[in-house]
Amino acid sequence: MSQTELLIMPILKHSASSATLQQQVPSFSAFHKLPTELQILICKNAVTRTEPIDLSKRVNQRPPEVTHVSKFFYTEGTKLYYRENTFLLPLPSRLAREENLHLDQWLCNSTTTEICKKMSKIVVQVSLPPDRSSLANLILLATHFQNESSEEAKKTIKLQPFITVPAEMEAILPVPTVATELETHVSEAFWRVFDGSLQDFAKGSYKIDWVDEEEMEMNAGVPLLERSVALGRICEELWLAIMNVWHPDS
Incomplete structure (x- = not known):
């Protein structure tokens, strides 16, 4: 195997794994089967930040994009975003x-x-x-x-x-x-x-x-x-x- 091939192989593997992950994420349908407490915990971790949220930044004047993933994330995530931060x-x-x-x-x-x-x-x-x-x-x-x-x-x-x-x-x-x-x-x-x-x-x-x-x-x-x-x-x-x-x- 040439030196060029050795350099390219890790990149190809990473690209392949990323593509596989992108294919798997949309097909994940077991989230709603998880216990409600676990769903809320996952949602809370997704919208909560450790540092204060600077409202002078226009992007922070509305809930994060993750709240648009599903109806559950929109309903619960929006409430948690304002309550927990x-x-x-x-x-x-x-x-x-x-x-x-x-x-x-x-x-x-x-x-x-x-x-x-x-x-x-x-x-x-x-x-x-x-x-x-x-x-x-x-x-x-x-x-x-x-x-x-x-x-x-x-x-x-x-x-x-x-x-x-x-x-x-x-x-x-x-x-x-x-x-x-x-x-x-x-x-x-x-x-x-x-x-x-x-x-x-x-x-x-x-x-x-x-x-x-x-x-x-x-x-x-x-x-x-x-x-x-x-x-x-x-x-x-x-x-x-x-x-x-x-x-x-x-």
Whole structure:
């Protein structure tokens, strides 16, 4: 046997075994005969990930492709995907512009409300000092829990505050998480606003205190503008609440 043949043989064997496997997979029909507990365990392993699922990636904003294998995988796999995984809303400042845009679009989508309710754990990264874009994402997410109290919403949403450093220093200084005690205080500041202004905003009953008559004449009666003004006011309220924790003596 020549040297060329010796080199090619392993490749041919691998190709043959791959082809055989591809022929066998579609013909496997014993899965439904397995005990239900074993079917669910297999399905759970197929859709569960060890790391938090980054929702800024568009591919993660829907169940994985394996859920389309069969009706069982679609029904059980979709439930397990949302129940067993941890989902991450990262700091917007860390995202590429295109990814951040995808995340904004997803959070503003009306169908996201039902998807969020299926999730058992969502970790939201918030920058300290407060970054308005990360707070806006947090507010958008909170609107999907408009009919729940903070006690109920807290079972799903967990805030993960991060101390941010200037971009030019990121290569030298890591971005540390904050101490557990400070994280607790920041979360409490957010949930106080959640039970007040955020709930009113989500239910459409938020009353805007206009700065002056000119601002009211420019924006009043235009739903999109009123929503933007209301969102800005709540961002400011949340920003002040967190800053009081961040700089309690200021």
